[in-house]
Amino acid sequence: MNTEPGRLNPHFQPVALEHASRLINHGPTVLVTSAAGGRRNVMAAAWSMPVEFAPPRVAVVIDKRTFTRELVMASGAFALCLPGSALVDLTYAVGNSSGREADKFARHAIAARPGPVLGMPLIEPGCAAWLECRLLREPHAEDA
């Protein structure tokens, strides 16, 4: 597992913020990664979408009962990693188990490194792109 910050995979290139929506515009299932207090997690999410071009904002549905939700609320950040078809089984697996009791990265031997801006766990092997995101509070929508 490469967890050395700053060691960018050369296959990944920066995307202008105003074009970030294009990465999820087509409605893919994404991997939501999170980290806080020395713990980390990854879950699959079918429900995410852009909501604004500039400033770039996305919406993603993360159930209140998930460990991911707990980590995101604690850190105020998350990342979206876009798995390719080679990761279909992994995507299904991390979408059908909780990371509260055991680290899914270790269980599934997922290579991840801390993101350059927010330190979120980024999965690059098998993924087409990733986005590090800051949480914007929407209390009414969050409680719905």
Next chain:
Amino acid sequence: MNTEPGRLNPHFQPVALEHASRLINHGPTVLVTSAAGGRRNVMAAAWSMPVEFAPPRVAVVIDKRTFTRELVMASGAFALCLPGSALVDLTYAVGNSSGREADKFARHAIAARPGPVLGMPLIEPGCAAWLECRLLREPHAEDA
């Protein structure tokens, strides 16, 4: 144009409310239809997603400046129609013009009929499904 209420196309079958999310789970571009005060409109939207299974709720991004937004706020309702590939040109066309000055249904000869529950214009020829939706207010998110 068949605008007679209650004349359901026999190819369209009811979908249980708790399964409604499946109709847009894959992230399709949808046609958002609306009507209020004797006016109606249709626009394309790439940004929609389910947000809850039960009660079934969806989120859709409708720019503040659109005529659709005005009609949806006035009526408190809208519909999502899911175009098939035969409607790709129409979807592009209604996504690149405003219906404020001229009725897009008339301009593009789009057959629509009032929905059975909320009276929203439903497009069935070329569409795989439709959902009539009631607007749930989220003032903070709406103003963002």
